[in-house]
Amino acid sequence: MSTEPPDDTDQGLALHHITVRFGGLLALDDVSLQVAPGRVVGIIGPNGAGKTTLFNVICGFVGPQSGSLTLDGKPFRPRPHHLTRRGIARTLQGVGQFGGMTVLENVLVGARSRKAEADAWAALERCGVAEHARALPGSLPYAKRKRVELARALASKPRILMLDEPAGGLDTEEIRWLAELIQGAQTTVLLVEHHMELVMSVCDEILVLDFGKPIALGTPGEIRTNEKVAEAYLGAAA
Numbered sequence: 001m002s003t004e005p006p007d008d009t010d011q012g013l014a015l016h017h018i019t020v021r022f023g024g025l026l027a028l029d030d031v032s033l034q035v036a037p038g039r040v041v042g043i044i045g046p047n048g049a050g051k052t053t054l055f056n057v058i059c060g061f062v063g064p065q066s067g068s069l070t071l072d073g074k075p076f077r078p079r080p081h082h083l084t085r086r087g088i089a090r091t092l093q094g095v096g097q098f099g100g101m102t103v104l105e106n107v108l109v110g111a112r113s114r115k116a117e118a119d120a121w122a123a124l125e126r127c128g129v130a131e132h133a134r135a136l137p138g139s140l141p142y143a144k145r146k147r148v149e150l151a152r153a154l155a156s157k158p159r160i161l162m163l164d165e166p167a168g169g170l171d172t173e174e175i176r177w178l179a180e181l182i183q184g185a186q187t188t189v190l191l192v193e194h195h196m197e198l199v200m201s202v203c204d205e206i207l208v209l210d211f212g213k214p215i216a217l218g219t220p221g222e223i224r225t226n227e228k229v230a231e232a233y234l235g236a237a238a
């Protein structure tokens with residue numbers, strides 16, 4: 001299987017032979033991935049496969065023992081506090097907002113541009129939660145707080161939007177709304193998600209990890225019928 005980024009593209013984000021160890025545990029084992037602009041790329045795999053670690057590498061929270069990243073063909077050494085500047089935004093698993101700040105203030109955290117407040121309002125509108133801008137996040141139902149988390153990420157108008165289990169805890173109707181948002185996002189999306197129906201419906205391609213190893217990369221149709229993928233999930237269920 002080839003998950004090696006092609007040499008002829010210098011656009012977008014690329015991971016080259018990333019390996020991460022935590023002590024004796026190999027969390028990522030020679031993972032390569034090319035994320036072309038505008039694509040929706042899913043990262044799936046059983047629990048503990050390395051999905052969050054991969055996100056943490058892209059965000060600079062975890063430094064790989066070997067391998068490198070490039071952004072538009074140039075070396076990219078991610079640092080968490082520079083991510084917005086580099087056009088990268090990430091939602092967190094769960095809701096992760098500051099309880100003592102209003103929804104609007106949460107969305108404005110880390111804002112840089114002069115028109116940040118207008119962008120924040122636009123993102124809140126887009127996510128259908130503008131009416132709650134002055135509320136404290138803790139007073140809102142879980143699904144609304146997940147939307148606030150999305151608005152926070154969208155407010156910086158990222159070129160790469162990283163969604164970490166955005167469907168977790170949501171009902172069918174809310175997941176349908178989320179699918180539409182991702183499909184209309186008009187930006188590159190990296191999606192870590194356990195909800196297979198969502199992943200299969202929105203992704204252009206999917207990377208499958210198992211015990212840190214990339215075991216498949218392909219379209220949803222290819223991944224659905226891949227025997228190694230089925231085995232990895234069956235093994236995890238057994």
Ligand SMILES: Nc1ncnc2c1ncn2[C@@H]1O[C@H](COP(=O)(O)OP(=O)(O)OP(=O)(O)O)[C@@H](O)[C@H]1O
Nearest residue numbers: 022025026027045046047048049050051052053054
């Ligand atoms: N900071 C850390 N220190 C030690 N081990 C870690 C650390 N972070 C992750 N791990 C281990 O690395 C492996 C990969 O974890 P990771 O969270 O990336 O998996 P995942 O695919 O995101 O899992 P899940 O679907 O359960 O969220 C797991 O075995 C995990 O216990």
